[in-house]
Amino acid sequence: MRLLLDLGNTRLKWALREGAGWHAQGAVGWNEDVVLALHDVWRHLPVPSDVFGASVVDAGREAQVAAVVSACFGHDTEWLRTPAEACGVRNAYPEPGRLGVDRFLAMVAAHADDPVSCVLAGVGTALTLDALTADGRHLGGLIAPGPQLMQQSLLGATSRVQVERPGQVLEAADNTPDAVASGCWQAAAALIERFVSHMSSPLGGAPLLILGGGDAEALLPLLTPPARLSSDSVLRGLAVWSDAHSPLAPAL
CATH class of the missing domain: 3.30.420.40 (ATPase, nucleotide binding domain)
Incomplete structure (x- = not known):
């Protein structure tokens, strides 16, 4: 299983991926107590093999979420930063x-x-x-x-x-x-x-x-x-990307 994180402007969406589908998923708004909300729901989940995140928010909130991941699952979070090319898509930005x-x-x-x-x-x-x-x-x-x-x-x-x-x-x-x-x-x-x-x-x-x-x-x-x-386009794209960067991951 793999935990995927989408840190958007309004809320954080997450999904625990098993095979080609979601074992569990949820969301929490930034106007809520994110740490408490994630602890409450994640403590009932099985431990994922790894954790990947995509973020458009500040480094402080990324660190806050990564700390909850570490506390709940004992894993570091691998944050994807936009590449020039990956998974068949070529970025137009210089x-x-x-x-x-x-x-x-x-x-x-x-x-x-x-x-x-x-x-x-x-x-x-x-x-x-x-x-x-x-x-x-x-x-x-x-x-x-x-x-x-x-x-x-x-x-x-x-x-x-x-x-x-x-x-x-x-x-x-x-x-x-x-x-x-x-x-x-x-x-x-x-x-x-x-x-x-x-x-x-x-x-x-x-x-x-x-x-x-x-x-x-x-x-x-x-x-x-x-x-x-x-x-869930960001989470689904993150699933494709994480598959391509993990030889142990199942194919989509």
Whole structure:
């Protein structure tokens, strides 16, 4: 068994992998007592053979999680830092480590699942977009605020834009809460559609659109191009990567 860790901006997701599937999995938000929550759940798990992590958070939180891993299982955590190339995916960044490891692993997961030209949209705190060719070449991407962060930024930077309730997403709103929600969510959808349109030619035709992240399901109905939801893409990509770097690991 192998413990896989995905330290995202909003929460930590983990999975205990056995063979080609999950023996157990869970998540804990950074607004919770992470140490206590992980101790509570991990003390009931079998001891993994090794532990791999992917992180987009600060070194302090990485160290905090690694200490819990050590206390519960007696293992060090091997943190993956974004490489120039791995598992058939070639990073477009001239400084490979500047690309978020979550974005790289999402591409690894997509390429392992189905090696076709695709656009990957991560819809969470940030909205990330990446174009990937069928032969695993990363063509680059974009980063913008996610729809919820857009709303928070707008409300925090203005004095007269105030909302007293969560808004609904409409084509045209006649009140401020709905106007804010509609503008931010439609802006996210429009950016995704524009990126897909502009990258279609470099990708050799209409690419497969893959949505991941905590707000992917909510954004899906707003998109015109057909799209596929992808869950646990960072953990699945980390599973592929850890298999490739451990001769004792089972093949996917």
